[in-house]
Amino acid sequence: MKKTTFLENGQFYKGNIHCHTTCSDGKLSPDAIVKAYQDKGYDFLAITDHNVFSHYTCYNTDRFVMIQGVEGNLRAPADNHREYHFIVLPGPDGHWEAAEGEKFAHGERLEIPMLSDKASVQAYIDDLYRRGYMVMINHPFWSRIEYDEILGLNNLFAVEIFNYCSQILENMGESNVCYDALLRNGMKLWCTAVDDNHNDFPLDSAKCDSFGGFVQVKAEELSERAICNALASGSFYASMGPEIHDFYIEDGRFYFKCSPVQKIYANGDVRQIHCAVAEDAEHPLTEISGELRGNEKYLRIECYDFEGRKAWTNPIWLI
Incomplete structure (x- = not known):
């Protein structure tokens, strides 16, 4: 029997699912960011500003699709060095429609709960999951989170194995060791590559944090529903090139x-x-x-x- 994560039918679409703008701590406006990724030949983009939910349907065309989302986090006490950050995207069919909690609105600011223990992390993830979203844990190496601090968390769908911003600016963007430790211990998670771009440097700078990490999603069509369904099922790969x-x-x-x-x-x-x-x-x-x-x-x-x-x-x- 043949086993694969890729859908049998469909084609690959290139996208970035971790991106920041002037609506949080990015230096470029949503207009400028969208144009930059369109000019680079990307098929889809999720603008995931810190704790500010976005749903930019105004940029959708027949050749480019926006994915709604946000980067949420817990607030750590002053003496805690860990950073639990999560990308939040619409869940797949079934999960999305059957959600019990309310969906976020465009521009809505998320609450930032206090990080106290692992149970507080799980409660945060569970709330997002109940609303119909799928949740990915971001840049474990940069976040200084050990694999056993992720191990056992439920309702996650993926881990960032590569974060371009963290890598090019701080040499802390690769999380292979953490990812494999999670897999070896039975957590069935997908892996993604992302930009996490804030654009503190111009797009033509050697230190630009855009266009260095992306996912290629094999989906039935170029639509938000098809892309999210494919992401949830693992029908994609992560790449730097x-x-x-x-x-x-x-x-x-x-x-x-x-x-x-x-x-x-x-x-x-x-x-x-x-x-x-x-x-x-x-x-x-x-x-x-x-x-x-x-x-x-x-x-x-x-x-x-x-x-x-x-x-x-x-x-x-x-x-």
């Missing part, structure tokens, strides 16, 4: 195809399963396949292009 064309497991073997890259690593909950490395740029890699050991709980793949940019699949769960 490389393109992933396919990833599946069938009859005890895995198969992976991508744009030309230098390195491909297939890993799961056990140590290294398979790797491939191109000797030079004249002979890049575009695929890898191999036998499974048979005792893996999950398998996921990372690939690196010749500029060091990475792409990450979501895990395929085998148990």
Whole structure:
């Protein structure tokens, strides 16, 4: 039987689901941000200002879609170094329509509860979930949150494995170790790459925090409902640049195809399963396949292009 996270039908759409504007601590207006991402060829964007919910349907066209959302957080005591931040997006069909709590309105400011213990974090997530939203935990490395401070939290759908702003400005944007620790301990979460752009520097600056982390979502159509359904089901991959064309497991073997890259690593909950490395740029890699050991709980793949940019699949769960 073939196993994959990608929908059988549909196409890939490029988007950023973590973005800030002058409505919170970003330096560019919503108009300017939307135009910048449209000019870069993005298909969708979620403006997720800090604790200010947005629903910018005015920017929707037949070729570009806005996803409503917000970045919410808990307020930590002065002596607590942790930062629990969450991206909040509309949940998939069924969950969205059956929600018990009220939906947020455009421009509505979220309450910021006090962080006291893990139960307070769970209560915050649960409130959002009851309203019909799906919740992602942001930049664990930057937030100085250890994996066991996430382990056991319910009603999360994803973790940021790469946050471009945190990486380019502070070298704290990659959370592979935390993510794998969560997977190995049984949390079935997807992984995303995002910009988290605040645009303190011009768009043409080497320190610009836009356009460096994104998701490619395979959806049935370019609409908010289709994008959110695909995100919830894991029909996407995270990237800094490389393109992933396919990833599946069938009859005890895995198969992976991508744009030309230098390195491909297939890993799961056990140590290294398979790797491939191109000797030079004249002979890049575009695929890898191999036998499974048979005792893996999950398998996921990372690939690196010749500029060091990475792409990450979501895990395929085998148990």
